[in-house]
Amino acid sequence: MSLHRTRLIAALDTPSYDQASHWASELEGRVDAIKLGLEFTYACGLDAVKKLSARQELFLDLKLHDIPNTVASGLKALTPIHPALMTIHALGGPEMISRSRAVLEESFREQAKRPRLLAVTVLTSMSEKCLAEVGINATPLEEVVRLGRMAIRAGADGLVCSAHELVALREALGDGPELIVPGIRPAGSSTDDQKRIMTPSQAAQAGADWIVVGRPITRAENPAAAAQAIQDELRAVTA
Numbered sequence: 001m002s003l004h005r006t007r008l009i010a011a012l013d014t015p016s017y018d019q020a021s022h023w024a025s026e027l028e029g030r031v032d033a034i035k036l037g038l039e040f041t042y043a044c045g046l047d048a049v050k051k052l053s054a055r056q057e058l059f060l061d062l063k064l065h066d067i068p069n070t071v072a073s074g075l076k077a078l079t080p081i082h083p084a085l086m087t088i089h090a091l092g093g094p095e096m097i098s099r100s101r102a103v104l105e106e107s108f109r110e111q112a113k114r115p116r117l118l119a120v121t122v123l124t125s126m127s128e129k130c131l132a133e134v135g136i137n138a139t140p141l142e143e144v145v146r147l148g149r150m151a152i153r154a155g156a157d158g159l160v161c162s163a164h165e166l167v168a169l170r171e172a173l174g175d176g177p178e179l180i181v182p183g184i185r186p187a188g189s190s191t192d193d194q195k196r197i198m199t200p201s202q203a204a205q206a207g208a209d210w211i212v213v214g215r216p217i218t219r220a221e222n223p224a225a226a227a228q229a230i231q232d233e234l235r236a237v238t239a
């Protein structure tokens, strides 16, 4: 039994403002936050991101990855949107991460209002074979823990990882870092392009702070019911 409540983020991946807005309204009160990423932001623009997130907590998942100055300046330009959570790639290295953290701290006098900086470790769509294909000869678990240690030391508030790495990350880093987990598939749903997956209840039991669920909600016949079923599954773990 666990007292930790795992919260649910719905990934609204679509190029259509109307579609995302419809999902956001349907899911209001059923999810704990919405995630907008590359597809929505490139198609609809930052004003649309701000408008859509006016009523719900926002995870802005743009996974910035560039030289430290460019990433820090990019994050600064995004601060008027005021997301709760923002992502950069851990592979950008410690200077990129520490400068990103510094720019967020400078931009928000009240630290409680500062967006939390998340470092993406190894994408949940990557397997050990895929890591080898990009020249990384380690298991996803080894690589996530290695990148996770570096990213938290450099100033990230939390990490994006798969549910398979949660226990090892908690052992390595303690309870401090916020752990955000995509690659979630309710039992029986299509895996799509995800490789390192778990069900909502398995991820909650392993200690996820947040799970991110996209297609199993947005492609469901009834997205609100799909989100509610996931919340019920999460609540059963903490009951």
Ligand SMILES: O=c1ccn([C@@H]2O[C@H](COP(=O)(O)O)[C@@H](O)[C@H]2O)c(=O)[nH]1
Binding pocket: 011, 013, 037, 061, 120, 122, 123, 124, 125, 160, 161, 182, 183, 184, 192, 194, 212, 213, 214, 215, 216
């Ligand atoms: O490692 C990562 C990092 C981010 N994501 C994002 O989460 C959602 C997952 O969507 P599903 O439809 O539930 O697969 C998506 O927006 C990704 O960009 C991830 O999957 N893995």
